[in-house]
Amino acid sequence: MTTRVRVRFAPSPTGDLHVGGARTALFNWLFARQHGGAFILRIEDTDQARLVGQSIQGIIEGLKWLGLEWDEGPDIGGPYGPYIQSQRLALYQEHARWLVEHGHAYYCFCTPERLERVRQEQRARGEPPGYDRHCRFLPPDEVQARLERGEAAVIRFKMPLEGETTIVDLLRGAITYENRLLQDLVLLKSDGFPTYHLANVVDDHYMEISHILRAEEWIPSAPLHAQLYRAFGWEMPVLCHLPLILSPDGKGKLSKRHGATGVLEFKRLGYLPEAMINYLALLGWAYDAEREIFSREELIQLFRLEEVNPHPARFNFDKLLWMNQYYINHVLSLDEFARRCVPFLQEAGLVGPEAEEPEHPTFAYVREVVALVKDRAKLLSEVPELTRFFFTEVEEYDPELLLQRKVEPETVLQGLERALAVLQEANFTDEADLEQRLRALAEELGLKTGQLFMPIRVAITGRTVSPGLFETLRVLGRERSLERLARAREKLAAHLATRAASASD
């Protein structure tokens, strides 16, 4: 029997899409694509108290940024909709009632206060906290009377009191629980909303989900789900619990206090979705002993769910950063890199909206400029700082930066003067020509190349770290280069004069 693969990512809209959720979504997506199945986005908004407005939008934006497109979902619909649980309430209520009528569930009138008190007493006695099944054995006519009186009630599942429940996890095999240790959990809350357990099981069934890939933290509720499937007489999908992503120090799940955790935060910080996907795929899975750079398409082809390592992995920001730089340096084309730099350059006020147009000269210039930092940027967000002097005047800098250890200040000054003269003659479209002339000049002045090039670099860029000198001169062009050189010479001359004056005082 081959059932069509249908998987789902089912976040609850309580905040941004975080990396843990993104990894779950990724594995679901890879699995669906690899099997020619469907990847479904379902929003589990059954807790109105924890709802965060706009977070559905944020989740969708995050998934889109990662390129994890879905086949059915709240925004695009599909044959099994609606895909937002708050729009399916009647279905859950109907099924909760069905369970009561068929002896699998019961009404519970216990107040939150009573439940809390019971739990406290249990804890005090060193017992595991949980519901004491007080209402499970209420006489039917009392239940009826209280319901008619309009008393607030929830519906709880009647967990079998004896025997055991075994679930089968794709990565871990059989996991067995003793039923007597399991709880009579709430399926339908007093506000008429279902809990996760009911809504999830009902939806997975009606949406014909074939494989449930979700985080490991759900293992303990799997026996309840298995019992629900049994009570309904439904076949249970294949279960696969994905290992958790732990904080870098390994102490607990990754959370906000460990730094960026929201997928869109990573976007803002200048990470590439390709790097993010690649890194996340490798958190818990590996292709072989050597290879670790994979395109989306390669992942779809090579990924094997059964090979996922069941032990939790720590999130390593260093490795992600390395991978991001690797993608910028070695994977992205120049055009692609330039295109992605544009929003960051705009944000920094260095280019206008025209830079977005591929045919516009501004984009052509951006392309030329960022080509010089493509092999040294780790994050897209660094690009504005790395290239600022190509778009604006050189920022004010300390004239001391022009000076070289072991080189007389007068010689540096002379070097700048001579460079100005030499470059006057140069062909600025020809890096080799620029290089040749400046190397010759260094030799003429009896300086090591660095001793001449560094002052020029500072003059041109205002800093001691920059892209290659000759390519920088080329992109900057004759006019701006010579002007900056001249200004640096004046600046240094003035500086040396003041220095001499204060020294003679």
Next chain:
RNA sequence: GCCCCCAUCGUCUAGAGGCCCAGGACACCACCCUUUCAAGGUGGAGAUCGCGGGUUCGAAUCCCGCUGGGGGCACCA
């Protein structure tokens, strides 16, 4: 407290009984390249495969116990 999962360099991992006195990557160190910074190249350091018992001619690999880490125990998901 109870239940469950997991266990190879600091981290992510390869390893499915002999190919492993354990391979790769990040991070770290050194050297090379070099106009700065990167990138790249070469090399180094880093794991008695958590510990203890078995099984076997042989175990990182199989079994048991222990320990450690993580998860869960809501009218949250």
